[in-house]
Amino acid sequence: MKKNQFDTQCVHEGQLKDEQYKGAISPLYMATAYSYEETDRYPRYFNTPNQLGLAKKIAALEGAEEGLIFGSGMAAISTALLAYLHKGDHVVLQNDLYGGTTNLVVEHFNKYGIEYAFADSLAPASFEAKIQSNTKVIYVETPSNPLMKIVDLNSIAALAKKHQLISMIDNTFSSPVNQNPIAFGIDIVLHSATKYLGGHSDILAGAVACSAAHMERIFSIAKSLGGNLSDISAWLLERSIKTLAIRVKQQNENALALAHFLENHTLISKVYYPGLPSHPDHALAKQQMQGFTGMMSFEVADGLDRASFEKNLTIIQPVVSLAGVESTITIPAITSHKLLSAEARAKQGITDNLVRFSVGIESLEDLKRDLDNALKNASHES
């Protein structure tokens, strides 16, 4: 039988049949206690009906054999890493990861006897330079946060094969709509489902997608660590993912148009968006992504009061998270990267004028007007 296309899978894959009342959507099974005569079913074993249905949907969207749903992105990430890293092992990581992942590694790995190294740049050779005889895992995140740099998935997968490493990717920023790393030979795909998969800024969840063999190993520690998602959230997340394709396509489209608009705006000095031909990794992004996401960053012009720009926005909201249907901004220098020194930030290219922009599904004209008004008002106030 021919497999359904992506958009159809978003709506239907993994849906539970309502045998009793023949309703059109998955019933919600909240039980934490099931008969021991049938199976060893228990929410912490990731095997309630709603957990299983949702896992199937995520696996289909990533083209993976199996999926597993967690209570947060960090639960998925920490569980996957700990499944493959033991005392004496070593992991090579990208240097600009999501802050929570960096904290996990830098603050906790030493005490478990796990060694690590961060690649000096995103070039595959920089990753290879850090590989040692005890390296077990190579870990990437593309596009990166907040500068939207792109890592070459083909090269990373090849590097992992050559050195017999497990490759892992945090695919949160792309979502399965824009990038399917398993097709490039990456072993394990991780998501903060709190972002695009949930998409409405109201669910905290995470996911892993990989082969059945890798999942067996991840599952064996996952059920002990206990980072599960509740059934009611699994049910809500399944509902959210029904509109994933349509949401993200609209976000891609809005973001591309706004990236061009901002790049040509006199009060903006720089735009970081992989969909722009001016982006240094544009060719690579085109090769491995179906769309360029709703995420971008830009710098307001020198001398323009960034805080006043933020205050003058009326539709776009200042919040820390991302990927919701509503457009939001955050300022890396005072949020995600505030713990770094100003010099360390400057070295990464994160200036005080840098704004990270998560583009929503509102009307393009309204978003343009909101940005334009806020920039002009800020420039009058500066």
Ligand SMILES: *Cc1c(COP(=O)(O)O)cnc(C)c1O
């Ligand atoms: C938010 C985020 C995470 C962490 O996910 P939580 O759901 O907050 O635990 C991991 N990676 C990326 C890229 C993120 O944006």
